[in-house]
Amino acid sequence: MRTAVVLFTRDLRVHDQPALATACATAEQVVPLFVLDPRLAGRSANRDRFLHQSLADLRATLRGLGGDLLIRHGDPVAETIRLAREVDADGVTVSADVSHYARHRQRRLSDECDRHRLAYRAFPGLTVVDPGALTPTNGDHYKVFTPYFRAWAGADWRAGCAAPERIRLPGGPAVGRLPALPDGESPQAAAGGETAGRRRLRDWLGHVDRYGDSRLDRYGDSHDDLAGDATSRLSPYLRFGCLSPLEVATAAGDRAGPFVRQLCWRDFHYQVANAFPDLATTAYRRGASEQWRYDADALDVWQIGHTGVPIVDAGMRQLRAEGWMHNRARLITAGYLTKEIGLDWRDGLAWFGRWLLDGDLPNNSGNWQWVAGTGNDTRPHRGFNPLRQAHRFDPAGEYVRRWVPELAGVAGAAVHEPWRLPLAVRAGLDYPPPLSER
Ligand code: FAD
Numbered sequence: 001m002r003t004a005v006v007l008f009t010r011d012l013r014v015h016d017q018p019a020l021a022t023a024c025a026t027a028e029q030v031v032p033l034f035v036l037d038p039r040l041a042g043r044s045a046n047r048d049r050f051l052h053q054s055l056a057d058l059r060a061t062l063r064g065l066g067g068d069l070l071i072r073h074g075d076p077v078a079e080t081i082r083l084a085r086e087v088d089a090d091g092v093t094v095s096a097d098v099s100h101y102a103r104h105r106q107r108r109l110s111d112e113c114d115r116h117r118l119a120y121r122a123f124p125g126l127t128v129v130d131p132g133a134l135t136p137t138n139g140d141h142y143k144v145f146t147p148y149f150r151a152w153a154g155a156d157w158r159a160g161c162a163a164p165e166r167i168r169l170p171g172g173p174a175v176g177r178l179p180a181l182p183d184g185e186s187p188q189a190a191a192g193g194e195t196a197g198r199r200r201l202r203d204w205l206g207h208v209d210r211y212g213d214s215r216l217d218r219y220g221d222s223h224d225d226l227a228g229d230a231t232s233r234l235s236p237y238l239r240f241g242c243l244s245p246l247e248v249a250t251a252a253g254d255r256a257g258p259f260v261r262q263l264c265w266r267d268f269h270y271q272v273a274n275a276f277p278d279l280a281t282t283a284y285r286r287g288a289s290e291q292w293r294y295d296a297d298a299l300d301v302w303q304i305g306h307t308g309v310p311i312v313d314a315g316m317r318q319l320r321a322e323g324w325m326h327n328r329a330r331l332i333t334a335g336y337l338t339k340e341i342g343l344d345w346r347d348g349l350a351w352f353g354r355w356l357l358d359g360d361l362p363n364n365s366g367n368w369q370w371v372a373g374t375g376n377d378t379r380p381h382r383g384f385n386p387l388r389q390a391h392r393f394d395p396a397g398e399y400v401r402r403w404v405p406e407l408a409g410v411a412g413a414a415v416h417e418p419w420r421l422p423l424a425v426r427a428g429l430d431y432p433p434p435l436s437e438r
Contacts (some may be wrong), residue, residue: 001026001027001090002090003028003030003031003087003089003170004027004031005031005087005091005092005093006019006023006030006032007019007092007094008069009034009095009404010097011095012051012193012195012240012241013241013244014058014061014062015162015244015247016160016163016244017244018124018158019093019094019121019122019125020164021161021162021163022093022161023093030164030167030168030169031169032070032167033069033072033079033080033132034055034058034069034070034071034072035073035074035076035079035080035085036071037076038074043354044356045182045185046323046354046356047357048182049183049184049189050190050191051182054194054429057192057193057242059071059178061195063169065166066167067167068175070083071177072176075241077105077112079106079108081118083173084113086172086173087172087173090118091113091119091120093123094120094123095122096124096125096126096130096369099362100364100426103277105284106122106185111438114135116155124158124244125244125246126241127271128152128245128263131267131270131274131276132271132275133155134148134271141271142272144376145265145268145376148268149268151262153255153256153260155329157246157249157250158246160244185320185354185355186321186355188322189357190236190322190324191244192237192242194241194243196237197237197242197243198243200234201248204234205251219232219257219259220228220258223258223259223262223327224393225325226314226398227228227396227398231327232259235358236323236324236358237358238358239357245263245266248263249263260263266363268376269362269366270362270363273365279361279362279369280346280349280361283375284375284377285373285380288373290374291342292342293341294343294344299337299343300344300345301435302317302333302336302337302348303316304320305320305404306432307336307432307435308431308435308438309336309386309387310416311329311386311389311390311394311400312333312336313403314329314400316333318403319333320355321403323356324356329399331384331389332374332390334348334352335383336369336382336385338368338372339373340384345369345374352364361397387417390413390416391416394416395413396413397414400415406429406430407431418431419433
């Protein structure tokens, strides 16, 4: 092939990027392209900023390899075809994705490529194992995690691909301007990009403490410790494809280990969303009880972290400050919204969707439905008693004091139940009573 266009979407990396690697291996000239699609912009200021940072980083890396990242605005299909014709390309490559929107885009792109006699190829790379690659004997996807994990861990994984050494860009087309860096909403949000993601991955795998253990080695014991903040925080980089999930899983080693198992949860929700694309709007479990209350005030105090339940408020405030929340806090805050105060999981999903850097359809919807009891949990009536969770996963109250400064002066685990403090102490705290008592 003489010239190939690589349409980047949320696979913003050069390492183990099959659509890019194959184009570089089979075409003499390669045109890396990203199209800023107005239909996807503006859903989350945090993610718009992270995306922009990731694009700037990818562009710098591609320039270092002799190429560039061409930027266009508009409909990705029309812009890809326009550019392909401009550079007289023979083919287009892209990474396959699972959402309604992405699948529609892929179908349209494939049709338009046919019409213009361009070879079209979609590649894996968004997950460790392709959604749809593993099926149980009695269905088109796995509904329960544990059998999926067994099949996933025992499956043949594709071989990773190396980053290209050099990219030859055809002369002619304008590279296109990346607009000014948009403001995010969260002051402490992580910065995007493959370079930052790889740095974080190296730190996660390699940083060894004085006992000779890496953070990965300690993950099994520490991942639920809210104050310890001992998880990888790789999720935003996986969300935008700044890191290859296959590379992360392979580098972590032990397929049966607790960390790689979490990466399997990510793949699990992708294969569910692939089979059930309405996951963001419709209860996955047929016959699930959906009797939600409507209470705008309760939703409002949950969103801003003023429920009066400190562990819930701490999580919700971390979300707004960082654009990220610890998984245990996500479980507690989502369980509180749906099972304690009985509000609709879709409202929680939308709020998380606005703030989370890692927010994506399969994982956000899949996890919300799991917690609400409408999804893949085999025990849909399970509750997340926030107080019990608080004492178990934040036993000294440090996580709460970090995020709820009004309670910073309350020592130890007493911080989880300010309503039990002596009246005089309570009166001095600028902190509301629990929602259930208002
Ligand atoms: P680690 O503990 O270091 O785990 C490593 C990786 O495994 C993560 O980066 C992530 O890619 C994956 N992972 C871990 N737990 C899960 C899980 N339960 N489901 C799917 N993948 C997982 N994760 C998202 O990536 N995007 C979302 O929009 C999202 N929304 C969520 C909403 C709710 C209500 C809940 C309960 C969980 C949600 N999660 C979501 C899953 C999980 O909370 C995050 O992936 C995790 O907290 C990210 O932090 P980390 O990278 O430090 O994770």
